[in-house]
Amino acid sequence: MTATVAVYVETGINASPVAVDTTNIQDAPPNIRFKTADDPTIDTNNPIPIPASGTKRSFWKHIFLKAVSGTFLKIDTIKFFTNGPGFGTGITVFIGLETPVRNSGSTAGYDQATGTVGDDGDEMVAGTPNHDFISDKDDAFVDFTPSTPKTVTISEQDSEINAIGETSNYIVAQMDVDSTAGPGDLDNEIWTFQYDEI
């Protein structure tokens, strides 16, 4: 009677990006890994190097919700937040201010992540190239808590998800690493997506 909603990550070229249900990437969490490559695979390839100075970045990721099964009238009021504390010294995960357009008929807000594979991703806001639809960014673990969640907009008809296959817009996320970060595979952090359903 209720909807089943999944978290998707989308990667690939702008003309035909590929969306993957994060629960299908591997059997157990983590479901999303920041890396210096534009793919959704959870592996140890293409880690983000710790720079001697300045910042190295992951390739940015497009993340959205999709109704995949069930019976429901509508889904709306989508929120995103973290429970902290974050990945630690020298590591920041940013979320783009805008939620670019993604719906069941369009990936218009998608802009493929770019950079040097295995070394550094392009910054999603400042500089060129950047994400075409992101003008600013916030710290995921500082700015988006249960008390201050981020609103994830919907560009389906009536600004609601009311059919199987319909989606939210994207949130765009990117990890920054500076010289004070410690090496190694980081412990996972928890992200929460919340939505209302009737």
Next chain:
Amino acid sequence: MGITDTAKWRAVYNDGTFLYELDPSGGKPNSFGDIDFDRIVAFEIVNEKDIAVCRVNLGNGKRLIFTRRNQMVTGQLFNTEGGGRVPIPMKHHSRIIILGWQKTVNGVNTKAIFYLLADGRIEMDDEWKTDAVHYRVNTPGLLPEPELIPTKIVDKKKPQEKVYSGSNDSAFKNKK
């Protein structure tokens, strides 16, 4: 599975009949959109034994508040004591049922809101808050909507977070 995972709704009509989300005697499931709001006098949440555990009496200008608020969690917590990495059992999907009514009295939107939490606790309040759990619900209104009056902007950097009063939420959505 907690009560918020298994509870269903039923609409109580003015002739004493019910419209069940899932009729205990069988039959097709009904959508929230199937409810005849011209005839409804109460809205109930029923448990698996068909016992109403929450009831909202409507009428006298009250507009229903109802949603299932779902939280999906990505990631995994680990216990790293002793040098190992043992996954900590955690629920990756939980649900809150939000139920109540709102009514405009002398131009003021008054509310009674129940939060039935996943662990069985119940909270009651008379106003929405801005945190994730207690955020405003967009339930279709039962009556014509009053004029929308913007009151404040929570954060200029996030214009979609505008807060309005004197409205039900369908009106709010149309103004965004």
